[in-house]
Amino acid sequence: MCYVTVARVEELPPGHTRTVEVGSCLILLVNDQGEFYALQGLCGHQNLPLAGGKVWQGVLDCPWHHFQYDIRTGENLYPKRIYPLNALPKLREQVSSLRTYPVRVVDEQVQVGVPESCEQR
Numbered sequence: 001m002c003y004v005t006v007a008r009v010e011e012l013p014p015g016h017t018r019t020v021e022v023g024s025c026l027i028l029l030v031n032d033q034g035e036f037y038a039l040q041g042l043c044g045h046q047n048l049p050l051a052g053g054k055v056w057q058g059v060l061d062c063p064w065h066h067f068q069y070d071i072r073t074g075e076n077l078y079p080k081r082i083y084p085l086n087a088l089p090k091l092r093e094q095v096s097s098l099r100t101y102p103v104r105v106v107d108e109q110v111q112v113g114v115p116e117s118c119e120q121r
Contacts (some may be wrong), residue, residue, distance in 0.1 A: 003104060003111040012036070012110065017060070019051040025118035027101060029110065030055055030071050037071040038101035038112045044076065045094045067095070074098035 006020040012031045019041050020027050026041030028050045043050055043062045052063040059077060060069045068078040076095040102113035 001113050001115050003113050005109045005111050007110045009108045015055055017053055022114050023118045032071055036103045036110050038103045039074055040099040043067055044096040069098050074100040
């Protein structure tokens with residue numbers, strides 16, 4: 001794994017998201033109250049881009065069908081916690097967690113730790 005600079009701190013104000021491409025990976029960068037997070041850039045529901053999703057109190061709301069994810073862990077919060085997955089087996093396939101990536105800030109540069117599989121194109 002290596003860290004790649006993807007933005008400057010001032011380019012992503014609190015409460016905003018930004019999609020970045022790192023090699024073959026689409027990553028959603030999130031600033032929640034001054035803390036930066038990085039998640040896979042496509043929703044697990046229908047593989048649509050999460051760009052434009054709203055962030056509120058640590059939760060990312062997908063702009064397409066309002067699936068919701070914990071930005072710290074990538075865990076699906078909605079609809080996973082609402083609907084019985086045993087009764088809706090197809091839903092189980094769609095509520096997987098989002099992949100998360102480590103983030104660090106060095107000299108006002110936001111850097112994301114990416115695996116070798118992202119680095120290759």
